[in-house]
Amino acid sequence: MKQLTLTDSIDDLLLEQEYSLLYFTAAWCGPCKSMSPIIEGVSGLMSDRFNTIKIDVDTVAKVASDYGIRSVPTLMLVKDDVIIDQRVGGLPPQQLMQWLEKLT
Known part of the structure; x- marks a missing residue:
């Protein structure tokens, strides 16, 4: 899983593989803290199918805004x-893996 920083280009990262999973999160978000290990585990198991990009909505707010993230x-x-x-x-x-397997 790649952590998006201010110096990264989201467009360049999206070109690395046909599919990308964008994970929008925040340090203050309780559900995000419980989701992060799940995302890391699933993305590690399925890294041959897509790349995972972790996007902190506070650090790279412009990217979150561009994608219309509200929650x-x-x-x-x-x-x-x-x-x-x-x-x-x-x-x-299990639900995350089923969703991703259906779409990739």
């Missing part, structure tokens, strides 16, 4: 720079 955690699956689906709120690992 965290938000998961967004992107294919070739097009958003194909998204989920808001926490997901159990």
